[in-house]
Amino acid sequence: MKQVRVRFAPSPTGPLHIGGVRTALYNYLFARKNGGTFILRIEDTDQARYVEGAEEYIMESLEWCGIVVDEGIREGGNFGPYRQSDKKAIFRQYADILVDKGDAYYAFDTPGQLESLRSEAEKAGKTFIYNAEKRDGMSNSLSLPEAEWRDKLDKGEPYVIRYKMPANEDISFEDLIRGQIVVNSSTLDDKVLFKSDGMPTYHLAHIVDDKIMEISHVIRGEEWLPSLPLHIMLYRSFGWDPPAFAHLPLLLKPDGKGKLSKRDGDKMGFPVFPLFWPYGDTAKGYREDGYFPDAFINMLALLGWNPGTEQEIFSMDELINSFSIDRVGKSGSRFDPEKARWFNHQYLQHRSNTELALEFRDLLRTRGYHDDIVKLEKLVALVKERVSFVKDIWTQTDFFFKAPDTYDQDAVKKRWKDDSPKLLMELKLLLTDILDFSASSAEKAINEWTIKNGYNTGAIMNAFRLVIVGSLRGPHLFDIIGWIGKEETLKRIDKGITVLSKY
Ligand code: GLU
Numbered sequence: 267m268k269q270v271r272v273r274f275a276p277s278p279t280g281p282l283h284i285g286g287v288r289t290a291l292y293n294y295l296f297a298r299k300n301g302g303t304f305i306l307r308i309e310d311t312d313q314a315r316y317v318e319g320a321e322e323y324i325m326e327s328l329e330w331c332g333i334v335v336d337e338g339i340r341e342g343g344n345f346g347p348y349r350q351s352d353k354k355a356i357f358r359q360y361a362d363i364l365v366d367k368g369d370a371y372y373a374f375d376t377p378g379q380l381e382s383l384r385s386e387a388e389k390a391g392k393t394f395i396y397n398a399e400k401r402d403g404m405s406n407s408l409s410l411p412e413a414e415w416r417d418k419l420d421k422g423e424p425y426v427i428r429y430k431m432p433a434n435e436d437i438s439f440e441d442l443i444r445g446q447i448v449v450n451s452s453t454l455d456d457k458v459l460f461k462s463d464g465m466p467t468y469h470l471a472h473i474v475d476d477k478i479m480e481i482s483h484v485i486r487g488e489e490w491l492p493s494l495p496l497h498i499m500l501y502r503s504f505g506w507d508p509p510a511f512a513h514l515p516l517l518l519k520p521d522g523k524g525k526l527s528k529r530d531g532d533k534m535g536f537p538v539f540p541l542f543w544p545y546g547d548t549a550k551g552y553r554e555d556g557y558f559p560d561a562f563i564n565m566l567a568l569l570g571w572n573p574g575t576e577q578e579i580f581s582m583d584e585l586i587n588s589f590s591i592d593r594v595g596k597s598g599s600r601f602d603p604e605k606a607r608w609f610n611h612q613y614l615q616h617r618s619n620t621e622l623a624l625e626f627r628d629l630l631r632t633r634g635y636h637d638d639i640v641k642l643e644k645l646v647a648l649v650k651e652r653v654s655f656v657k658d659i660w661t662q663t664d665f666f667f668k669a670p671d672t673y674d675q676d677a678v679k680k681r682w683k684d685d686s687p688k689l690l691m692e693l694k695l696l697l698t699d700i701l702d703f704s705a706s707s708a709e710k711a712i713n714e715w716t717i718k719n720g721y722n723t724g725a726i727m728n729a730f731r732l733v734i735v736g737s738l739r740g741p742h743l744f745d746i747i748g749w750i751g752k753e754e755t756l757k758r759i760d761k762g763i764t765v766l767s768k769y
Contacts (some may be wrong), residue, residue: 271302271305271480272296272298273476274293274306274307274309275486275763276324277308277310277312277314278308278317278320278324279316280317280320281320281541282323282324282539284517284539284540284670285516287333287524287566288517289486289487290328290331295336295586296485296591297336298591299590302339302608305334305481306325306341307350307479308339308348308349309350310350311467311470312468316631319544323541323543325665327539330422330540330559332582333563337479337688345480348513349476351465353464357460357466357474358466358539360504361459364500365427368430369429370428370430371401371428372415372418372427372428373425373426373427373456374415374423376404380396394507395455396456398434399432400636404498408430415569419739426459426460426461427460429457429459429499431454432499433451433452435450435497436448436449436607437451437499439511441479441510441513442483442511442512444596446489451495453547453711456494459500464524469497469500472500473504478502484509487516488516514570515562515570515596515598515599518598518601519601520603522721526538535555536606539551539552540552541554542554556610556655557610558610558617561612562579564609565609566581567585569599572593573588574593579612579613610655613652613658615650617705622650623639624639625647626645626660627642629659630642630662637667644749647662648663649662665734665746666749666750670757670758671736673762674732681738684724686766689721689725689726690729694714697712697759698752698756700752703747705742707749708744727743730759732766733761734746734758736746
């Protein structure tokens with residue numbers, strides 16, 4: 267195989283969809299697996315769709331995911347510029363080469379004229395296609411006398427450069443995922459290669475850039491497959507060998523019906539972007555939702571590629587070792603938000619208590635609470651198995667930090683009895699006298715007291731839990747009171763009795 271050089275080439279038109287992150291990931295894995303180079307190229311030649319902030323967002327997303335760029339705007343490299351708008355003039359030279367060869371031509375038809383031809387055709391139930399059949403009737407350098415079109419150029423009339431697609435030719439090419447494909451050129455139109463605003467279109471720009479950057483493999487989304495015959499023709503016209511192509515299957519909505527779109531996330535309550543997008547319509551991000559980047563990447567890697575084994579948990583290094591294009595499927599992969607959470611749960615179980623305690627401490631600080639790491643580690647250990655996100659540690663342990671503001675109505679109805687205040691008052695006296703207020707000594711004292719008085723342990727413990735936690739949830743109650751300490755325990759008993767006796 268020749269030196270592997272692959273590129274991820276997003277257009278900065280908004281936040282990067284997770285489908286785009288997956289494309290970047292597969293390119294990255296392929297590059298690393300084959301000792302190649304991973305390039306980030308910004309394709310910003312469509313000025314109408316350019317969105318401020320998107321370029322930064324793309325770079326930050328890749329960084330968060332652990333996808334390391336070898337050559338790009340920030341990293342530099344010998345094949346730049348890595349932003350297409352920085353080399354407009356270069357693209358123009360290549361458009362001219364095709365015009366000079368007779369494989370492309372100037373077209374002067376105005377947007378208004380094209381629009382009315384399109385709507386006329388539509389009324390007749392047809393589609394207007396600017397192609398070999400139609401081009402003679404249009405206003406271009408193939409249909410007009412030379413003097414006339416040269417005059418238009420001299421006068422500065424707006425024009426575009428179109429590719430002259432042959433009338434009836436079988437174009438055959440190979441896709442690494444889909445195999446051999448043959449398309450007849452009669453189904454294709456004379457695509458615009460260079461626009462009247464002085465910018466190349468994607469079709470021309472990416473071919474030229476892939477050539478300049480010595481790209482060996484183009485790995486991109488399936489939506490580009492219909493354009494591939496045109497791209498193959500462009501390679502032929504330039505006399506260049508095309509790179510190898512691999513078109514990745516779509517990411518589908520959770521119900522499998524259609525492509526996962528940018529709007530699906532906010533509609534269905536899960537993120538479709540790696541990071542929160544702060545401009546325009548707000549959109550959730552995996553990072554802000556509390557996903558670990560390695561869990562997110564692991565989940566994404568398996569949406570379209572399968573390792574051929576039962577293994578599901580892969581570190582980035584393991585993905586690099588196992589990845590191959592042969593194991594990328596042809597059919598779309600259904601995105602499963604539950605499975606995404608499952609991955610995060612698995613990764614959280616493998617994080618050390620210290621790591622989790624450190625992250626949890628940051629979250630606590632934002633809520634105005636703090637505690638030392640050793641104590642937080644113990645807390646993490648108590649609830650770890652039950653949580654999928656660091657933020658869940660808070661919902662599972664909030665009562666360690668603050669007295670309940672409200673009490674669970676159902677639990678109160680079921681578990682708060684007429685004699686509960688009396689029993690808890692007695693319990694309070696007992697706890698007041700305990701000198702060493704640890705979980706185990708409090709437990710021992712309470713047990714002895716219940717047995718001695720012939721009390722019902724269940725009834726006491728339920729009422730006790732209600733005043734301490736506010737509901738019947740949470741870990742072992744003695745662990746909770748051992749943590750919050752005597753003073754706080756006594757305060758919560760008082761508060762609980764006062765509030766619940768009024769119910
Ligand atoms: N700029 C194109 C996109 O954003 C890149 C397609 C390609 O990789 O060739 O989808």
